[in-house]
Amino acid sequence: MHKRIALASDAMRCSTCMLNEICLPLGMPNQDLSKLDELVKERIRLLKGQALFHLEDEVDAIYALRTGCIKAQLEDASGQVQITGFLLPGEIIGMDGLLHNRHVSHAIALEDSEVCVMRLDDLDRISATVPALQQQLRRLMSKEINRAHTLMMNLGSLRSEQRLAAFLINMSQRLATLGYSPYEFILRMSREEIGNFLGLTLETVSRLFSRFAREGLLKIQQREVLLLDLDALYQLAGVEPLD
Amino acid sequence: MHKRIALASDAMRCSTCMLNEICLPLGMPNQDLSKLDELVKERIRLLKGQALFHLEDEVDAIYALRTGCIKAQLEDASGQVQITGFLLPGEIIGMDGLLHNRHVSHAIALEDSEVCVMRLDDLDRISATVPALQQQLRRLMSKEINRAHTLMMNLGSLRSEQRLAAFLINMSQRLATLGYSPYEFILRMSREEIGNFLGLTLETVSRLFSRFAREGLLKIQQREVLLLDLDALYQLAGVEPLD
DNA sequence: CGATCAATTGAGCCGTCTCAATTTGGGTGG
DNA sequence: CCACCCAAATTGAGACGGCTCAATTGATCG
Numbered sequence: 001m002h003k004r005i006a007l008a009s010d011a012m013r014c015s016t017c018m019l020n021e022i023c024l025p026l027g028m029p030n031q032d033l034s035k036l037d038e039l040v041k042e043r044i045r046l047l048k049g050q051a052l053f054h055l056e057d058e059v060d061a062i063y064a065l066r067t068g069c070i071k072a073q074l075e076d077a078s079g080q081v082q083i084t085g086f087l088l089p090g091e092i093i094g095m096d097g098l099l100h101n102r103h104v105s106h107a108i109a110l111e112d113s114e115v116c117v118m119r120l121d122d123l124d125r126i127s128a129t130v131p132a133l134q135q136q137l138r139r140l141m142s143k144e145i146n147r148a149h150t151l152m153m154n155l156g157s158l159r160s161e162q163r164l165a166a167f168l169i170n171m172s173q174r175l176a177t178l179g180y181s182p183y184e185f186i187l188r189m190s191r192e193e194i195g196n197f198l199g200l201t202l203e204t205v206s207r208l209f210s211r212f213a214r215e216g217l218l219k220i221q222q223r224e225v226l227l228l229d230l231d232a233l234y235q236l237a238g239v240e241p242l243d
Numbered sequence: 244m245h246k247r248i249a250l251a252s253d254a255m256r257c258s259t260c261m262l263n264e265i266c267l268p269l270g271m272p273n274q275d276l277s278k279l280d281e282l283v284k285e286r287i288r289l290l291k292g293q294a295l296f297h298l299e300d301e302v303d304a305i306y307a308l309r310t311g312c313i314k315a316q317l318e319d320a321s322g323q324v325q326i327t328g329f330l331l332p333g334e335i336i337g338m339d340g341l342l343h344n345r346h347v348s349h350a351i352a353l354e355d356s357e358v359c360v361m362r363l364d365d366l367d368r369i370s371a372t373v374p375a376l377q378q379q380l381r382r383l384m385s386k387e388i389n390r391a392h393t394l395m396m397n398l399g400s401l402r403s404e405q406r407l408a409a410f411l412i413n414m415s416q417r418l419a420t421l422g423y424s425p426y427e428f429i430l431r432m433s434r435e436e437i438g439n440f441l442g443l444t445l446e447t448v449s450r451l452f453s454r455f456a457r458e459g460l461l462k463i464q465q466r467e468v469l470l471l472d473l474d475a476l477y478q479l480a481g482v483e484p485l486d
Numbered sequence: 487c488g489a490t491c492a493a494t495t496g497a498g499c500c501g502t503c504t505c506a507a508t509t510t511g512g513g514t515g516g
Numbered sequence: 517c518c519a520c521c522c523a524a525a526t527t528g529a530g531a532c533g534g535c536t537c538a539a540t541t542g543a544t545c546g
Binding site for chain 1: 389395
Binding site: 402403443444446447450465 | 533534535536542543
């Protein structure tokens with residue numbers, strides 16, 4: 001299905017990873033950081049369109065995205081899909097499967113991607129001697145709960161233009177955190193995927209992009225976005241951005 | 244603000260609590276259950292309308308609802324509110340505050356209620372010697388993530404009648420788990436609160452109740468519900484119920 | 487028994503969806 | 517390299533679901 005790669009162990013170290021200010025170790029004391037070095041023993045490379053895991057797969061690990069972009073989506077018995085998030089590098093995926101150690105969602109790469117594998121038994125073993133790791137995991141799960149609650153608020157109370165504005169601001173902020181431009185980026189997902197995520201149809205999303213462009217808020221050509229008036233977008237969204 | 248009560252320690256024991264098959268200890272091995280007995284040292288009684296905590300309050304504990312009903316709601320800078328859940332006995336509240344140890348939501352009693360206080364330092368201390376507790380907490384947080392994701396799906400893709408049907412089924416199931424009738428119950432929340440939770444207006448909720456009653460799916464008088472045709476409600480919702 | 491808040495019901499409007507046609511872009515093979 | 521094909525995106529027209537605003541009825545509680 002996908003390619004597992006076991007690199008030389010020193011290539012895996014959280015303590016020397018470029019993303020360690022953003023990813024799982026975020027905010028952990030430096031002296032504990034080195035104890036994480038046994039955590040990631042393996043990475044997985046995914047080609048665009050490949051799944052990291054599917055519904056019902058057994059959970060034996062959670063994952064940190066290193067490069068690329070992954071969508072997380074639920075799927076119910078009737079095949080109806082709901083995208084619950086688009087992950088960027090440094091973000092953690094798979095925590096929704098820890099209830100019964102079965103995944104309840106699909107994780108699919110939107111472009112060629114690479115993830116760090118953090119096995120549950122390693123997490124447990126290291127947590128036993130590094131209390132900070134346990135608390136870190138708790139914080140990360142709490143963050144995901146907050147994110148989902150905020151998305152509920154957006155879906156429940158914002159109008160379409162506000163939802164799209166909030167989405168763009170959110171992408172902009174997260175990309176800025178990664179050191180990319182907050183103004184100019186490429187959307188890795190289709191209009192349909194954006195629409196599904198935001199509870200809108202793809203036509204509505206397309207029309208909104210066209211309207212925003214007409215009003216001078218942004219330029220958009222296919223999936224290339226250039227945000228021209230961030231202030232106006234913030235004002236439109238009216239709420240603190242998603243994440 | 245609210246009344247804290249320190250009962251005799253044997254009155255607090257998870258191991259002898261009526262709810263221990265449903266609440267935090269759910270699924271934990273019996274030999275570990277007794278080790279939880281130091282966990283709850285205090286309970287809090289809330290009168291209808293009182294808050295267990297507010298936005299921005301410092302988090303030093305999470306709570307298990309013993310009796311009553313509590314709503315959890317976000318509130319953004321502009322005062323806009325989103326109810327993220329209605330809690331029933333045996334359910335855990337406060338896990339969304341573990342990111343920065345600040346609550347990001349309000350918890351307000353919809354009727355006179357009582358919660359068990361589980362202090363974070365006690366949780367950490369006991370987890371250190373009872374690995375099952377740590378895993379249990381992880382499961383509970385994962386469950387909350389799933390619940391929120393499923394609600395996103397409902398808000399994003401269901402029509403109003405489907406949302407209300409899913410809501411009623413969900414209440415029915417959770418009440419049945421507690422040993423109450425799945426057919427007949429009292430809603431502790433107003434039409435407005437239901438509407439807010441489901442991303443609808445109170446008028447729409449009211450009209451739907453009237454329509455469901457006209458169609459013979461249920462009887463409703465104010466907040467007293469009698470479900471007459473659960474099958475039809477399931478079919479309407481079309482998805483697995485919320486939780 | 488009035489006062490107040492919650493819930494119901496109606497009428498009309500607006501935003502988003504649906505269905506359909508067209509354009510654009512990217513990939514593939516001749 | 518161009519012609520072709522297919523998927524993605526755009527745009528339009530019309531329908532409909534849920535919202536807004538408003539009036540009325542029904543509970544609940546001093």
